[in-house]
Amino acid sequence: MDTLSCIATRHSTRNFKPDMVPDELLHQVIEAGRLAPSGKHMNQNHFLVVRKPEVLERLTKLVREEFAKMEVTPENEANFGGAIKRSKKGDYVFRYNAPVLIIVANKASYGNNMADASCAMENMMLAANALDLGSCWINQLRWLNENPVLLSYLRELGMAEDERVYASLSLGYSALPDGLPNRRILDVTGNPVTYID
Numbered sequence: 001m002d003t004l005s006c007i008a009t010r011h012s013t014r015n016f017k018p019d020m021v022p023d024e025l026l027h028q029v030i031e032a033g034r035l036a037p038s039g040k041h042m043n044q045n046h047f048l049v050v051r052k053p054e055v056l057e058r059l060t061k062l063v064r065e066e067f068a069k070m071e072v073t074p075e076n077e078a079n080f081g082g083a084i085k086r087s088k089k090g091d092y093v094f095r096y097n098a099p100v101l102i103i104v105a106n107k108a109s110y111g112n113n114m115a116d117a118s119c120a121m122e123n124m125m126l127a128a129n130a131l132d133l134g135s136c137w138i139n140q141l142r143w144l145n146e147n148p149v150l151l152s153y154l155r156e157l158g159m160a161e162d163e164r165v166y167a168s169l170s171l172g173y174s175a176l177p178d179g180l181p182n183r184r185i186l187d188v189t190g191n192p193v194t195y196i197d
């Protein structure tokens with residue numbers, strides 16, 4: 001697949017087969033993230049690649065429990081009001097049960113933390129599409145990135161004291177019958193362009 005087609009056909013997958021991603025493909029996706037540009041070439045993204053089912057389950061449970069303790073407010077409603085409401089109902093699975101979750105952490109004190117994480121995320125999503133894998137940006141660990149319960153568990157998993165989560169990626173095979181990600185090409189709305197000639 002050429003680069004422009006890969007960009008045009010990349011879409012989020014939110015239904016995954018339970019099948020594990022082969023190591024060789026997973027490593028290629030992670031390398032695409034590691035090859036992303038970073039401000040001043042700092043290369044401070046830290047990729048925590050979670051495949052262990054017990055850890056995925058624990059993260060799912062903790063996210064649900066922590067959101068369930070919160071109330072929807074005018075300030076948070078647009079960002080994670082839906083996550084709070086679904087968590088209170090008790091069946092919220094923020095990562096869509098993908099077999100892999102790649103958590104992208106970076107230094108909390110670094111001004112380009114979110115930008116660098118985002119470059120890595122897009123590279124990984126495009127690599128996934130090129131490799132016939134489905135992926136979806138998952139933001140909940142970022143919204144909870146100062147939550148003490150999540151912070152403590154992520155530190156147990158290897159995140160450093162001075163790091164916080166800025167994004168994460170669910171990765172796996174799409175649950176569509178052919179196992180391929182949805183590659184429909186959509187008209188873009190929004191994102192205005194102003195040419196100044």
Ligand SMILES: Cc1cc2nc3c(=O)[nH]c(=O)nc-3n(C[C@H](O)[C@H](O)[C@H](O)COP(=O)(O)O)c2cc1C
Nearest residue numbers: 010011012013014094118136137138139140167186
């Ligand atoms: C910063 C950012 C945060 C996102 N967070 C989530 C998320 O938490 N859960 C989710 O299902 N999709 C999330 N998405 C995916 C967007 O909803 C999706 O990219 C958008 O609706 C366009 O659809 P497409 O990816 O299929 O082209 C996020 C995307 C971005 C760029």
